[in-house]
Amino acid sequence: MSAHIQWIDRLHRGEVLSAGEFAELIDRRTPELSEYLFSLARRVSRARFGNQIFTRGLIEISSFCKNNCRYCGIRRGNPNAQRYRLSEEEILCCCDMGERLGYKTFVLQGGEDAFFTDGRLIPLIQEIKRRHPDCALTLSLGERSRESYQALFDAGADRYLLRHEAADPQLYRALHPPEMEWENRVRCLYDLKEIGYQVGAGFMVGAPGQTSRHLARDLCFLAELKPQMVGIGPFVPHHDTEYRDRPAGSVELTLFLLGLIRLMLPDVLLPATTALGTVCPDGRERGVLAGANVVMPNLSPAEVRKKYSLYDNKLSTGAEDAGHWSELQARMQAIGYELTSQRGDAPGYGR
Ligand code: SAH
Secondary structure, eight states, X not given: OHHHHHHHHHHHTTXXXXXXXXXXXXXXXXXXXXXXXXXXXXXXXXXXXXXXXXXXXXXXXXXXXXXXOTTOTTXXXXXXXXXXXXXXXXXXXXXXXXXXXXXXXXXXXXXXOTTOOHHHHHHHHHHHXXXXXXXXXXXXXXXXXXXXXXXXXXXXXXXXXXXXXXXXXXHHHHHSOTTSOHHHHHHHHHHXXXXXXXXXXXXXXXXXXXXXXXXXXXXXHHHHHOOSXXXXXXXXXXXXXXXXXXXXXXXXXXXXXXXXXXXXXXXXXXXXXXXXXXXXXXXXXXHHHTTOOEEOOBOSOHHHHTTOOSSXXXXXXXXXXXXXXXXXXXXXXXXXXXXXXXOOOOTTOOO
């Protein structure tokens, strides 16, 4: 136990642990060790961000996807998935609404939908930035060419979320069809970083076949990439996938990993994700108390929310509804935090 406390102290001092040490910490964690980790993680996050929790409005622009990720409800091979695509007008409307509600970051996320070519995205991005010059625009549209990432950045996109999903190539291959290459995923992340985006990587916790060794590699990968944002949440089974009977990832392990990531990357923008809120009613609060400092409520039009079904029972109402700012605010205040409308760029970024 005391050795493990010392490892956590080393992380807190800015040292990187080895994969073996991370794996042992994960395997041998206890409630006491977790509490110790969380108290340091909160301290680090408080020192940088005070009690402020950044807010992002999430707009799910398309459920069409050319990929076939084995865990995902909107994968190409799911004939039962309900497909939709928002029009440019609808997306602009969501952003206008979002700014009125107090959001200063819009996240456009979707399946890899061939409709959204650079030719269609560039004018859309330019128009969003023209209407909302003070707001940040985040894209989460999967793997694209370096040229495309550059063109979207030049059009005004500020940030890009692309979870690496698994730093271990073998696990990555087990979770994805053969045409999806781990090397390309990693290439995308480094391209995005070089271009100048604030970049978000991340992974699911408790994905089928994932062990503590795999998670340790994920942590080492993050230490190397040094992304500005990290999205992690529990795996949640979807009834139309081959993993329908697999157990969901553990809340408690997700929290432990959030704490480790906060110590390892003190400035990182770290959301308490929708998946965490989905598997546990007070998941977002517990995420914040483990070191998270971002929430991303849903700003999509109500009619399409059910159709963006990545996993079963995905939340999009209540405190997860971007329209219900005060409900989420009350929840954050109850634990001593405060939602903020600031853009919340990574230190050194923002234009
Ligand atoms: N097409 C985009 C957006 C993907 S959806 C991209 O490729 O980046 C956003 C995230 O949802 C994924 O990165 C994945 O980690 C997560 N996700 C997908 N299916 C899930 C499931 N069954 N349980 C939990 N998270 C899931």
